[in-house]
Amino acid sequence: MIRFENVSFGYSEKRPILNDLSFHIEKGDFVALIGANGAGKSTISRLVNGLLHPTKGHVYLNGKDTLKTPSSTLARDCGFLFQNPDRQICENTVKDEIAFSMKAQGWPSDLIADRTRAVLETFDLDPEWFPFSRSRGERQRIALASVLACEPGLLILDEPTTGLDYLECIRIMDHVTGLNQEKGVTVLMVSHDMELVQSYAKNVLVLNHGQILGQGPTNEMMKNVEVLKKARVLPAQIPELALRFGDEFKDVFTVEDMLAALRGRAGKGGAL
Amino acid sequence: MNLLNYVPGDSFLHKLNPVTKLLAAFLYGIAAIICGNVFAEVGLIILMILISATCGIAKRAILLTRNLFFLGLIMFVIQLFFVRDGEPLAVIGGFVLFTTGGLKSALLLSLRVIAAMLPLMLLFAITQMNDLCNALVKRLHLPYRYAFIVTTAFRFVPIFATEFHDIQDAQKARGVDFDTKNIFRKIGLVAPLCVPLLVSSLKKVDVSAMSAEMRGFELRGYKSGYKEYPFGVRDLVTVAVLVALIAITALWGA
Numbered sequence: 398m399i400r401f402e403n404v405s406f407g408y409s410e411k412r413p414i415l416n417d418l419s420f421h422i423e424k425g426d427f428v429a430l431i432g433a434n435g436a437g438k439s440t441i442s443r444l445v446n447g448l449l450h451p452t453k454g455h456v457y458l459n460g461k462d463t464l465k466t467p468s469s470t471l472a473r474d475c476g477f478l479f480q481n482p483d484r485q486i487c488e489n490t491v492k493d494e495i496a497f498s499m500k501a502q503g504w505p506s507d508l509i510a511d512r513t514r515a516v517l518e519t520f521d522l523d524p525e526w527f528p529f530s531r532s533r534g535e536r537q538r539i540a541l542a543s544v545l546a547c548e549p550g551l552l553i554l555d556e557p558t559t560g561l562d563y564l565e566c567i568r569i570m571d572h573v574t575g576l577n578q579e580k581g582v583t584v585l586m587v588s589h590d591m592e593l594v595q596s597y598a599k600n601v602l603v604l605n606h607g608q609i610l611g612q613g614p615t616n617e618m619m620k621n622v623e624v625l626k627k628a629r630v631l632p633a634q635i636p637e638l639a640l641r642f643g644d645e646f647k648d649v650f651t652v653e654d655m656l657a658a659l660r661g662r663a664g665k666g667g668a669l
Numbered sequence: 670m671n672l673l674n675y676v677p678g679d680s681f682l683h684k685l686n687p688v689t690k691l692l693a694a695f696l697y698g699i700a701a702i703i704c705g706n707v708f709a710e711v712g713l714i715i716l717m718i719l720i721s722a723t724c725g726i727a728k729r730a731i732l733l734t735r736n737l738f739f740l741g742l743i744m745f746v747i748q749l750f751f752v753r754d755g756e757p758l759a760v761i762g763g764f765v766l767f768t769t770g771g772l773k774s775a776l777l778l779s780l781r782v783i784a785a786m787l788p789l790m791l792l793f794a795i796t797q798m799n800d801l802c803n804a805l806v807k808r809l810h811l812p813y814r815y816a817f818i819v820t821t822a823f824r825f826v827p828i829f830a831t832e833f834h835d836i837q838d839a840q841k842a843r844g845v846d847f848d849t850k851n852i853f854r855k856i857g858l859v860a861p862l863c864v865p866l867l868v869s870s871l872k873k874v875d876v877s878a879m880s881a882e883m884r885g886f887e888l889r890g891y892k893s894g895y896k897e898y899p900f901g902v903r904d905l906v907t908v909a910v911l912v913a914l915i916a917i918t919a920l921w922g923a
Contacts, residue, residue, distance in 0.1 A: 448838045472844035483869050484832075484839040487861045502844040529868050544843070 398424040398551060398583050399445055404454035406440055406607075414440050415607040417454070424550070425581040427574070429594040429615065432604035433629040438587040441604075442553045445585065447471045458551070473502055476549035480556040482540035483529075492517065492524035495543045502547060516546045520572075534565030541569060545576070552576070554586040558593060570597050595619055595633035595650065603628045616650050674827050676794045680724040681903065683795050687804040689904040690796050694788040696911035701784035704918040707773070710780035713918070717787045726794045733790050734783060741779030748775035798824040804898040813889045821877070829870060836865050 399422040407413035415437045422428050430438040443449040444456050447468035456463045459474050476498075479485050488494040495516050499509045517524050520542040528539050537557070544552070552573065558566040574597055576582040588594055594601060594615060601618040603611040603625065611624040618624065619636040631637070639649035639658075649658050677683075682690065701713050714734060721730035754770025767775075802820035805811045840862060841847060849855055 443838075446842055448841060467846065467848060468841045469844050469846035469848070472842055475842075477839075477842035479839050479842075483865055483872075484836045485843070485865070487836075487840065487865050489864075498843040501840075501846075529864075547844070 398422055398426070398459060399585070400455075400457040401441075401444075402455045402457070404444065404451045404456055406437075406444060406449060406451050406453075413452075413607060415444075415451075418607070418609060419454075420602065420609060420612065422583065422585065424583055425577070427577045427584040427597065427599040428586070429598035429601050430585065430587045430604060431589070431591070431594060431601055431628070431630055432610075435606075436604040436628065437607040438604055439555055440607075442477070442555055442585060442587050445551075445553060446475045446477055448477075469501070472498070472549075473547070474549060475551040475553060476544035476547060477553045478537075478541050478544050478555065478557055480559050482533075482536040485540045485543070486528045486536060489527060490524065491522050491526045491528055491539055491542075494528050494539055495522075495546050498543055498547050504547075512546050512548075516542045534561050537561060537565070538569065541572070545572075549582070551583045551585065554584065554588075556587055556589065558588075558590060566593070573597070591619070591631060591633040595636065603630065605629070619650065620647070674793070675797055676724075676726055676729070678724055678726075678795065680795070682720070682724050684903065685907060686808070686898050686900050686904045687796050687801040688808050688898070689900065689907055690792055691801065691805075693907050693911050694792045696908070696915060697788040698785040700911070700915045700918045701781055703915065704781070704784070705777065706921075707776050707780060709918060709921070710777065710784050713784040714780065714787065717784070717791070721791055721794075724795055726791065729794055730787065730791060733787060737783040737786055737790075740786075741782045744782050745775040745779040748778050793823065793827070800896075800898070803894045803896060807894060807896075807898050808900070813893070817881075817886075825870075825873075828873070829866065832869055833862065833866055836862050836869075839865075 401418050401420050404415055404418045405413055406415040414435075418437075418441075430441060432438055440449060444451060444463065445458055447458075447463040447466060450464055458466075458471055461471065461474075463471060486494055488497055492513055495513045496509050499512060504512075513524075516522075520538055522535075522539060522542060526535075526539075528536060531539065537560075541557075554573065557569060557573075561569070570593065573584055577584050586594075586598060598615045600613065601611075601615045602609060603618060603621075605628040610628050611618055611621055613621075616636070619632045620640055622632070622640065625632050632640075633650075635652060635655050636650055639646035639655065642649075642658075645662070646655075646658050649655050685693070697713075697717070701710065704710055704713060718727060718730045718734065721727050749767045749771050752771040752774040753765070753768055755768040755773070756770075757765040757768050758772060759766040798820045801823070802813075802816045805816040805819070806813050837847060837859075840858075845858055847855065847858055849858070
């Protein structure tokens with residue numbers, strides 16, 4: 398689905414942001430890009446859909462070289478949810494906003510009407526709302542609805558839950574997970590929120606100064622303290638607590654796991 | 670490259686008093702406006718690029734000239750077809766398309782736009798906006814509120830340019846093709862971007878105003894700043910050279 402081949406990128410030669418990066422992401426995967434500020438996470442996400450072009454190497458999306466394919470064409474395969482929905486929203490009603498991408502991509506009008514209706518219903522949105530006057534969470538939901546209306550095979554989320562309350566965050570992430578699990582939509586998520594990464598991502602790519610420090614299943618990476626420390630990232634709380642309890646807790650990743658493990662230890666008469 | 674960001678440096682122009690830099694940019698603009706000769710206007714543009722080279726921003730000056738050229742082109746087309754002085758130059762089916770006066774006026778005005786705006790835009794590259802604001806207050810005793818308004822307006826230009834670029838990226842990611850060569854289609858595609866830009870700008874301005882109020886904006890006067898902005902010999906020389914440039918363009922460039 399996504400292939401990076403020896404990709405380097407920088408705005409100037411003196412300060413490269415990405416350095417000879419190679420990796421690939423399979424179709425249907427849910428990958429989280431994690432790392433400190435300036436590690437190159439957002440740059441990678443923008444290289445995938447052709448908003449940025451590598452200074453060296455190649456990025457392929459569904460076999461298409463992003464250097465040779467305009468981002469407006471890549472947009473048919475790839476939906477991008479920005480951190481700030483206000484950069485995306487540009488229409489005066491929610492229904493026009495949702496139809497915007499489909500119109501831009503040249504969809505037939507009857508299909509646009511059908512998809513708009515369906516998406517409005519799924520996301521519980523009023524078609525006549527003025528998007529700019531809605532709450533931050535609702536604006537983010539409108540932006541996501543607009544992206545998903547085009548049914549992209551790849552969904553890129555750049556800090557999707559920043560500034561959202563817990564319920565809104567869960568609502569958006571559950572929807573994304575549903576698409577990933579039921580429709581096989583590939584998800585690439587940039588996030589600083591390790592709880593979110595632990596709860597939703599299948600695989601993790603740890604970045605530091607434009608290089609990959611580690612990649613693998615989320616549970617495995619969350620316990621790789623050395624790599625996370627190097628990347629200046631704190632693991633999610635439950636895996637971190639489990640690590641401190643020792644080997645007996647090595648398979649503990651969620652609150653439920655922790656509860657079961659603690660009950661098990663208490664049952665054996667062990668001290669906590 | 671953001672064409673309006675400050676570029677640190679140690680050149681003669683960098684070291685000028687910010688008020689002098691502003692005055693010099695305006696004087697250069699006046700020279701361009703009073704100049705009535707096409708070749709002299711071209712000379713003023715080349716001279717400005719050479720001056721920029723002394724500050725290490727020649728590449729930026731060339732890129733800005735190229736960008737201003739497109740603005741000049743619009744002025745050129747308007748003048749060419751609406752100024753009807755002089756002899757007919759192009760006639761189609763008895764209808765005079767444009768005249769010698771129209772062509773001369775179009776050339777002159779488009780070059781004048783470039784020559785007058787270039788120094789003002791290059792002012793951003795060699796002046797920190799904080800310094801300009803403080804110098805206007807310290808040296809000209811301009812009320813801080815007004816100096817702040819002027820410099821904030823300047824400061825917001827590159828911020829809004831970046832914001833516009835990000836909004837454009839967001840729309841590209843949704844499938845909007847801005848690479849079209851059809852100018853009318855391009856205008857149609859860019860127009861909707863004004864809405865998110867306006868919304869984010871108003872929000873930004875509102876937050877900035879509140880933040881300034883919370884930090885005692887109203888209490889600031891011309892004695893508040895610790896940094897002094899003295900005028901030196903180089904400031905005097907710069908103004909004298911520019912006054913001479915205006916005199917030369919008025920005498921020989923007319």
